[in-house]
Amino acid sequence: MNTTSTTPTAFARDAYPYLRHNADRAYLDSAATSQRPDAVLAAEDAFARTEYAAVHRGSSMATGEATWAFEGARERIARFVGAGEREIVFAENATDALNVIALGLSDAATFGAPHLALGPGDEIVVTEAEHHANLIPWQRLARRTGATLRAVPVDERGLWSVDDLAAIVSERTRLVAFAHVSNVTGYIAPVADVVQIAGEAGALTVLDACQSAPHLPLDLGALGVDFAAFSSHKMLGPTGIGALYGRAELLDQLPPARTGGSTITTVTIDDAQFLPAPQRFEAGTQPVTQAVGFGAAAEYLSEIGMERVRAHEAEMAGQLVDAVAAVPGVELVGPEVGAERAGLVSFVVDGVHAHDVGQFLDDRGITVRTGHHCAQPLHRRLGVAATTRASAYVYTSADDVARFAAALAEVRTFFGADR
Structure with missing residues (x-):
């Protein structure tokens, strides 16, 4: 493992068989299940x-x-x-x-x-x-x-x-x-x-x-x-x-x-x-x-260092929040823009069910989570049945987030919810 790089992603991403095999996908569902590196499998x-x-x-x-x-x-x-x-x-x-x-x-x-x-x-x-x-x-x-x-x-x-x-x-x-x-x-x-x-x-x-x-x-x-x-x-x-x-x-x-x-x-x-x-x-x-x-x-x-993990994910979280906040008709759940949060964002797209949002993103090579995330009382309080969640980890890159942002910007138009 190359521990001389400056970010976890730089030395960790290529160490994951799933990410190597699915190089054309952005995996943003690590809050549900993370990928295993070669070292763990070995x-x-x-x-x-x-x-x-x-x-x-x-x-x-x-x-x-x-x-x-x-x-x-x-x-x-x-x-x-x-x-x-x-x-x-x-x-x-x-x-x-x-x-x-x-x-x-x-x-x-x-x-x-x-x-x-x-x-x-x-x-x-x-x-x-x-x-x-x-x-x-x-x-x-x-x-x-x-x-x-x-x-x-x-x-x-x-x-x-x-x-x-x-x-x-x-x-x-x-x-x-x-x-x-x-x-x-x-x-x-x-x-x-x-x-x-x-x-x-x-x-x-x-x-x-x-x-x-x-x-x-x-x-x-x-x-x-x-x-x-x-x-x-x-x-x-x-x-x-x-x-x-x-x-x-x-x-x-x-x-x-x-x-x-x-x-x-x-x-x-x-x-x-x-x-x-x-x-x-x-x-x-x-x-x-x-x-x-x-x-x-x-x-x-x-070996990566959890301070470095946190720093990288804070950066990814900021980019994810910015991506969600930039799209009209998309509401961010949780801490406001600029507030501290872990490396995940959940959101609601006005006029489009979360499951449809997830399918749209999946068709464009972006893996996210949809549903109530085993937290029905929370979603009931929010007044929604489901949200869409994108979550980052050590292997998440700025390119992953950029792909997510570009696809999310198309969702409401695709479903005719922006009319």
């Missing part, structure tokens, strides 16, 4: 071919080598997000990780962790901007425990404020769950402020880091959140694996959501004793090949 392939074996089972050399690769991946990922190795649990994806937290809390009262249990009179706070993965688990937790779910409202641009959150959090609040970066608006949450407000109320904090771990310098330990979740496939890694972060002392107390092999110390017919974290949460055979790829992706991004 790491997965090498493990599958030469080190593939069960982990944490038996005493053979094969098991030892596979376990070393598996735990080495955990170490890389932990270092990437500012966590201790015992604070990273492998999960199927971020959605699974969030469910592990919610299911664990729902069992706290009967699993010897009453201080983590919720009940009638307690409150869970989310925002109207949350991805369904960071909403539905808390809906279910509220139903199971009798707690009340409360939501911080968003404004007409889809943004929420710290003041509105502070007005909802009270001495009854036991948990505050929120996204670090909105997958619809690109809004970057003031994590430190939320952690302080929640901490003063004695509430746990759960951070959806799916859109921040791949794109921003991230130090979960320094941020002070209690739990967090993020996915491999959004940060240059494979699908089928994600990570749950939790402060070590909390993970050791949280009941495991799934039980079985590899999670226990002692089992009798009537009872079982569980290992400390992270093994207490990793029941059954793990996706070891995917974990190796996940670790390789974290290492790859670390």
Whole structure:
């Protein structure tokens, strides 16, 4: 990898097989799933071919080598997000990780962790901007425990404020769950402020880091959140694996959501004793090949440097915003022009459904995302069923954005919406 270039794109773009194979396309859907570089694919392939074996089972050399690769991946990922190795649990994806937290809390009262249990009179706070993965688990937790779910409202641009959150959090609040970066608006949450407000109320904090771990310098330990979740496939890694972060002392107390092999110390017919974290949460055979790829992706991004990733994406975000703002009849969602945002833009084209916008762009070789982006409450507040989203990553170029801008300028004319 050529690390002497001045921008991530200059040395990263040619390293992606998908982009080489589809050189005539502009891939602007990395917020959904990012592309994998050769280095990550090679790491997965090498493990599958030469080190593939069960982990944490038996005493053979094969098991030892596979376990070393598996735990080495955990170490890389932990270092990437500012966590201790015992604070990273492998999960199927971020959605699974969030469910592990919610299911664990729902069992706290009967699993010897009453201080983590919720009940009638307690409150869970989310925002109207949350991805369904960071909403539905808390809906279910509220139903199971009798707690009340409360939501911080968003404004007409889809943004929420710290003041509105502070007005909802009270001495009854036991948990505050929120996204670090909105997958619809690109809004970057003031994590430190939320952690302080929640901490003063004695509430746990759960951070959806799916859109921040791949794109921003991230130090979960320094941020002070209690739990967090993020996915491999959004940060240059494979699908089928994600990570749950939790402060070590909390993970050791949280009941495991799934039980079985590899999670226990002692089992009798009537009872079982569980290992400390992270093994207490990793029941059954793990996706070891995917974990190796996940670790390789974290290492790859670390070598690029997350400050450089953020700087490049901020530049791309500015160009995307300018492209949207320049077209009459196209409304930008989220922070206003010139305000800080992550490297994505969502927008509404007057008189043209988002799905038609996406198809038009796709026909011109530009891949974007359309729909409600698993955030129906947010779209309902915006008064639209769907938006179109273009998102950048390390391999996004100014040429990609220019192609997007030129095609977007033609949409309303093509559909006769400018008459």
